[in-house]
Amino acid sequence: MLVAEIIAIGSELLTPFHTDTNSLWLTEKLNSVGIEVKLKTIVGDDESRMEEVLKDALQRSQIVISTGGLGPTEDDITRKIFSRVLKRPLILHEDILANIRKLFETRGLQMSLNNERQALILQDAQVLHNANGTAPGMLVTLDNDRRIVMLPGPPREMKPIFEQQVLPNLQKLSHGLRVHRKVIKVSGLGESAVDGQIAPIYSKYKNPTTTILFNRAEVQIHLTATASTDIEAEKLLEELSEKIEEKLGINVFSVQGESMEEIVGRWLTVKNYTIATAESCTGGLIATRLTDVAGSSKYFLQGLVTYSSQAKVDLLDIPMELIVEKNVVSAEVAEAMAIGIKKKSGATIGVSVTGLAGPDGATPERPVGLVYIGLASDVEVTHRKLQLPGDRERVRWLASNAALDLVRRRYLI
Amino acid sequence: MLVAEIIAIGSELLTPFHTDTNSLWLTEKLNSVGIEVKLKTIVGDDESRMEEVLKDALQRSQIVISTGGLGPTEDDITRKIFSRVLKRPLILHEDILANIRKLFETRGLQMSLNNERQALILQDAQVLHNANGTAPGMLVTLDNDRRIVMLPGPPREMKPIFEQQVLPNLQKLSHGLRVHRKVIKVSGLGESAVDGQIAPIYSKYKNPTTTILFNRAEVQIHLTATASTDIEAEKLLEELSEKIEEKLGINVFSVQGESMEEIVGRWLTVKNYTIATAESCTGGLIATRLTDVAGSSKYFLQGLVTYSSQAKVDLLDIPMELIVEKNVVSAEVAEAMAIGIKKKSGATIGVSVTGLAGPDGATPERPVGLVYIGLASDVEVTHRKLQLPGDRERVRWLASNAALDLVRRRYLI
Numbered sequence: 122m123l124v125a126e127i128i129a130i131g132s133e134l135l136t137p138f139h140t141d142t143n144s145l146w147l148t149e150k151l152n153s154v155g156i157e158v159k160l161k162t163i164v165g166d167d168e169s170r171m172e173e174v175l176k177d178a179l180q181r182s183q184i185v186i187s188t189g190g191l192g193p194t195e196d197d198i199t200r201k202i203f204s205r206v207l208k209r210p211l212i213l214h215e216d217i218l219a220n221i222r223k224l225f226e227t228r229g230l231q232m233s234l235n236n237e238r239q240a241l242i243l244q245d246a247q248v249l250h251n252a253n254g255t256a257p258g259m260l261v262t263l264d265n266d267r268r269i270v271m272l273p274g275p276p277r278e279m280k281p282i283f284e285q286q287v288l289p290n291l292q293k294l295s296h297g298l299r300v301h302r303k304v305i306k307v308s309g310l311g312e313s314a315v316d317g318q319i320a321p322i323y324s325k326y327k328n329p330t331t332t333i334l335f336n337r338a339e340v341q342i343h344l345t346a347t348a349s350t351d352i353e354a355e356k357l358l359e360e361l362s363e364k365i366e367e368k369l370g371i372n373v374f375s376v377q378g379e380s381m382e383e384i385v386g387r388w389l390t391v392k393n394y395t396i397a398t399a400e401s402c403t404g405g406l407i408a409t410r411l412t413d414v415a416g417s418s419k420y421f422l423q424g425l426v427t428y429s430s431q432a433k434v435d436l437l438d439i440p441m442e443l444i445v446e447k448n449v450v451s452a453e454v455a456e457a458m459a460i461g462i463k464k465k466s467g468a469t470i471g472v473s474v475t476g477l478a479g480p481d482g483a484t485p486e487r488p489v490g491l492v493y494i495g496l497a498s499d500v501e502v503t504h505r506k507l508q509l510p511g512d513r514e515r516v517r518w519l520a521s522n523a524a525l526d527l528v529r530r531r532y533l534i
Numbered sequence: 535m536l537v538a539e540i541i542a543i544g545s546e547l548l549t550p551f552h553t554d555t556n557s558l559w560l561t562e563k564l565n566s567v568g569i570e571v572k573l574k575t576i577v578g579d580d581e582s583r584m585e586e587v588l589k590d591a592l593q594r595s596q597i598v599i600s601t602g603g604l605g606p607t608e609d610d611i612t613r614k615i616f617s618r619v620l621k622r623p624l625i626l627h628e629d630i631l632a633n634i635r636k637l638f639e640t641r642g643l644q645m646s647l648n649n650e651r652q653a654l655i656l657q658d659a660q661v662l663h664n665a666n667g668t669a670p671g672m673l674v675t676l677d678n679d680r681r682i683v684m685l686p687g688p689p690r691e692m693k694p695i696f697e698q699q700v701l702p703n704l705q706k707l708s709h710g711l712r713v714h715r716k717v718i719k720v721s722g723l724g725e726s727a728v729d730g731q732i733a734p735i736y737s738k739y740k741n742p743t744t745t746i747l748f749n750r751a752e753v754q755i756h757l758t759a760t761a762s763t764d765i766e767a768e769k770l771l772e773e774l775s776e777k778i779e780e781k782l783g784i785n786v787f788s789v790q791g792e793s794m795e796e797i798v799g800r801w802l803t804v805k806n807y808t809i810a811t812a813e814s815c816t817g818g819l820i821a822t823r824l825t826d827v828a829g830s831s832k833y834f835l836q837g838l839v840t841y842s843s844q845a846k847v848d849l850l851d852i853p854m855e856l857i858v859e860k861n862v863v864s865a866e867v868a869e870a871m872a873i874g875i876k877k878k879s880g881a882t883i884g885v886s887v888t889g890l891a892g893p894d895g896a897t898p899e900r901p902v903g904l905v906y907i908g909l910a911s912d913v914e915v916t917h918r919k920l921q922l923p924g925d926r927e928r929v930r931w932l933a934s935n936a937a938l939d940l941v942r943r944r945y946l947i
Contacts, residue, residue, distance in 0.1 A: 135570075135573075138745070162574070174573070181586070400818075405811075412839070417817075421841050424839030426825070480828055
């Protein structure tokens with residue numbers, strides 16, 4: 122496989138506030154044409170360090186991609202250092218300068234002398250036109266088919282340049298290798314449980330490769346297939362994917378990157394069902410997630426955040442005696458909330474959550490993380506008891522996910 | 535200033551799915567004792583590249599910190615490479631091995647031979663005890679007071695080791711330099727508007743330094759002061775901070791890192807007010823954010839997600855004629871929703887949102903991003919019209935923030 126190296130340039134990337142996300146996007150694009158990223162470096166406006174990093178990179182990687190440091194200020198030293206290391210002079214391009222001037226004029230801004238620097242291009246470099254900013258990128262081809270790519274730092278400038286002007290060039294280098302990826306999302310099972318079930322399957326395959334990740338409340342199985350054609354890559358993916366999906370069954374909720382709320386929304390639409398929510402400890406998170414999906418007004422009717430016991434009595438007609446007798450965090454109250462919201466809203470499905478997200482309010486019988494989910498439909502009223510790990514934020518997220526997943530499992534398959 | 539370099543080790547950090555976040559936390563901690571991070575490298579399980587990276591780092595930085603690669607598998611090569619580059623043998627520590635064995639026993643798990651590798655320590659290295667995992671860290675002191683620190687990758691193992699066993703050691707190196715930081719959070723003004731107002735103030739100061747960042751809906755002003763004592767650093771911070779806060783006035787909502795929902799919650803508690811929400815396009819996000827704060831049951835009574843027009847009629851007693859006549863996205867409906875939720879809940883403040891989050895439903899008169907916020911208290915009923923930029927997710931977030939900020943500005947100061 123071809124090897125690339127990414128250098129992210131910018132002092133802000135060495136503060137506690139900024140992480141380099143450009144490289145994740147670049148890695149995905151590079152991988153998709155069969156190029157592997159072997160090293161990433163993050164360097165500030167320190168000339169000697171940057172020079173060293175660039176020299177090292179050129180020695181070991183066939184493709185070197187830099188992002189950032191092409192701005193108009195003194196700190197933006199990418200051009201200078203690349204010119205020095207590559208021993209190529211910087212040449213002022215009059216047409217780029219004219220473009221920059223025009224951009225400033227249309228925006229009604231004064232162009233400073235500093236901006237002229239952005240029209241300096243390495244000798245014999247291919248200019249990468251920047252449709253969304255003043256700094257053009259550059260692509261330099263060295264001996265042995267090595268490539269150096271300089272991209273501006275802002276993602277909305279960098280991405281279109283890379284996708285339209287760089288990727289096709291690099292793809293040629295990798296002899297048309299095609300890399301396809303598929304993500305299988307799983308709920309209701311932990312990372313090691315998933316691995317335990319599918320390792321005997323995927324370990325038989327060297328291609329596709331399999332990576333298992335955990336993300337908030339879901340386990341993601343990433344399959345990556347490499348082949349000489351798109352059709353072959355897809356075929357490799359599907360063969361393994363089918364076996365994994367069969368093994369994990371209903372626990373697989375998404376195979377095309379969709380979120381849990383998108384999947385629930387899609388099935389509600391297909392089945393022509395409507396839904397309404399009554400939430401206590403999740404505080405509106407289930408409603409927020411359901412309505413995060415465009416077009417959710419088709420199936421989401423209403424949501425109640427009945428945070429106080431009085432609100433449960435007032436809005437859901439739950440008898441205060443039931444709350445006092447059974448406790449507000451109980452199966453009985455969860456079911457009564459689900460029944461209440463279904464009746465009030467007229468929805469096909471009523472879903473409810475009551476629980477202890479912490480950190481306060483726990484007792485020996487009712488620890489933080491105890492959550493009841495209630496469900497009411499025309500055919501049944503049921504609940505599920507959970508003991509969730511983590512802090513307030515995590516408990517709330519896991520509870521919202523379990524509620525959506527329970528709806529999916531019971532009514533939408 | 536002392537200079538440190540961070541090496542993040544792990545092939546997963548070279549995939550499109552994982553970004554190295556450990557280094558942000560480490561940078562903050564290092565900065566706080568006067569140590570600057572000049573370079574970060576991310577390297578996989580490639581032995582030759584890792585060796586090269588480590589050699590380079592040792593040549594240029596007084597402090598080198600690695601994270602990851604201390605696990606029990608073949609891929610975890612940190613020990614091996616550090617041993618080779620530093621020319622120090624790995625020595626099996628029987629007491630660490632006994633500890634690992636015990637950990638496996640208490641968890642009822644079988645220890646594999648691989649795990650023995652985690653008891654290998656570089657000759658003359660200080661063992662950094664890991665209370666949350668099997669792999670201990672290591673601290674090596676070289677000539678010229680240089681330091682090499684090897685930390686495990688999982689944050690919950692890495693952080694306590696670094697804070698308790700490494701930071702005090704490094705602090706001595708920096709001769710007790712104290713670096714204090716303060717974050718001033720601003721709402722209702724853009725990044726450049728904030729900069730325009732305060733640049734004449736902060737540009738007069740070299741210490742503290744000032745950085746302005748934009749984060750979702752708020753502008754953050756980061757001040758960093760360096761001094762030889764805590765008291766002096768605090769004094770420097772406060773002098774500049776006071777001037778900035780005075781200039782920006784009510785637009786400053788937080789000076790101790792609190793979120794908007796925490797600030798609103800704190801003021802509601804102080805004033806002994808209660809609040810209830812009626813949301814349409816934000817779909818429960820305001821309620822979710824308010825209840826994200828521990829103890830919010832003191833002031834948050836209830837929230838209604840009246841997504842459909844029928845739900846607005848049913849739950850908030852809004853006449854359907856008003857919705858038809860004025861449009862569901864209108865000042866009149868926003869105010870009626872606020873009045874309705876205040877009356878239904880008995881809260882001191884009723885807050886409502888109705889708007890178009892998109893991507894569908896827009897008309898020439900009502901474009902995506904048009905949002906009305908309604909407020910009802912005992913003394914007034916009012917609304918605010920907003921035209922928000924961005925996609926569905928961004929519009930919803932900005933709208934929720936504007937609603938919380940409006941409550942803060944009108945009732946809580």
